[in-house]
Amino acid sequence: MNALVPVGEENTQLAGLDGTQKAAILMMLFGETAASSVLKELNPGQVQDLGAAMYGVRRISHETIAAVVDQFLEELSQQTNLGIGAGNYVRTVLNDALGPDKAQSVLSRITPSSAEHPIEIFDWMDAKAICELIMDEHPQIMALVVASIDTQLAAEVLRLLPESTQPDVIFRIATLTNVQPDALKDLEKVMQRKFKANTTLRASQIGGIRSAARIMNFTKQDMEQRIMKAIKGEDKDLMENLQDNMFVFDNLIQSEDRALQTLLREIEPEVLTLALKGADDQLLRKLLGCMSSRAAANIEDEMEAMGPVRLTAVQEAQKQIVAVARRLADAGTITLAGRGGEEMV
Template identity: 70%
Template sequence: MSPVMSRKDLSFEQLSPVQRAAILMMLVGEETAAHVLKAMSPSEVEELGAAMYTVRGVSHETVDAVLDEFFDMLRDQTDIGYGANAYVRNVLNNALGSYKAQSVLSRIKPASSERPIEILDWMDAPAIAELILDEHPQIISLIVASLDFSQAADVLKLLPEDLQPEIVQRVANLTTVQPEALRELEEVMQRKFKANTTLRASQIGGVKAAAKIMNFTRQNMEQRILKEIKKDDKDLMEALQDNMFVFENLIKSDDRALQTLLRGIEQEILVMALKGADGALRSKLLGCMSTRAAANIMDEMDSLGPVRLTAVQQAQKEVISVARRLADEGTITLAGRGGEKMV
């Protein structure tokens, strides 16, 4: 009889599909694995559980091969686009730790991209900030504008405070960036980590992009930056404010977050704010109240009669101010400022 093969001798080719799934289960952590097992039948749980015992000592090379196959399957079977890079990076960091995750990412990250600096999506904010800190503000602005909005905000927070308003202002004034400008950016990136990218005219930056980046900053940082921008360009400051998180964005937020928010709003302000809200948003907010409270609000709105638009806008701004304060405190999470779930 031939000797029994040790676990460490198992190669990728010798693994069964169930054993490959078992390796993935061993990587995702106990809590996630438990959620997966709950969705399986008893026989599937037994088969997968048994397989997990047989793969506990496989080599790092075999684990890497299983992960490579898994991500190849994801790329082939899904059409995930925007936000996928950050999602994959965060999942791997949580599952494997930053050191192992970086090893995997170095093999699976895209070799080329339509965006000139997509490789930065695989780096954390401190690493990016350190990488670009000594560059010209225009180069920094191009890089920040090319990042995911939440990641860009994290990078912005790590830059010197006196530089932050200028970066936001430059991002807001960006429109179509031609290949000539991207070539300069490409040269900067090549000097940093020798990366080649595809050059083409790219639509990055603009007031809306700058406003979305600002949505992910805290109110005190936002107010300081806007105050500095106002000194140079009042119209730009107002345009940024108009495109930042606004009253209408509340419709995207979780009901529990809205319930918490509404408890912190004085009734007369809420009545005025809802007076100018569209029907869908008004219904959603009223639906987050008790039947009696909603009826009282409706009665007060009816008794108000016509109101000035400026009064409605001011009331809505006060609601948003409370919403952002609660979000900054971590009490709620607002859709459009990093997610939709309660914290």
């Protein structure tokens, strides 16, 4: 079997690699646990061939890794209806296998250059990278980017932006409607400087009150208050509309017990205890009623032993629970009812 060496020219990256060698490269990216699971499904001869190939990929170049992964994803997308554009999953796998710096080098070569979603490429980046990319851009460009990515990631990007810019970005997101191709062309210029990407131009539904409210749901309490205060100075009605669409801790009382039971299983006991210190009695009883008698009794004992706590600490704990609730709702795991949640019919 030929030893693998770094490949310099793009059109020769895959030259000399057979299927076993490509599989070996992928196996090295999978990590020990996943790779072991794959090996268990192979016969002895296949294990021997693949194991030998894995020894040969130790000096493989990042360019070759990128080419193999790119080809694997392309072939897989032609054979399955699964959502291959799962940027978060691929990024996590590569980060675990290569470390963040090397993974970003690979991702910059294999991320999709076109997609139905005009700026899907940002889903492959972390908050710091996105922030650095848009930091010097016009606030309208910032708003387009922040409005188009996952809400939790968007909140982190918003946090990294200058405080003086944050209210303007949320204001623009809240007042976005249909984004026309001309606006996306400006956004393309931002992307092309780093990725040399091309996107399909079309009118896109980006932003709006609900989008801005969802992002605000993931911000910290002091940041939320500061942004809301600044927006109120510009447009009081918009600020009130944003508040009406935000899902807050008190809205949990309108959700079904089954959804709350699922939510509570995702919350650390100490976070829940702190959050319930600031809950009204009706909500407190409802949430404790969604727990086992023993767990509820433990929470009540912890609350009593905790004594007085800072209001800001309670608010932050409640925001954490709201963020988890939003994540579960967006994933379709639970249905929320109430302000900013799903309408119940």
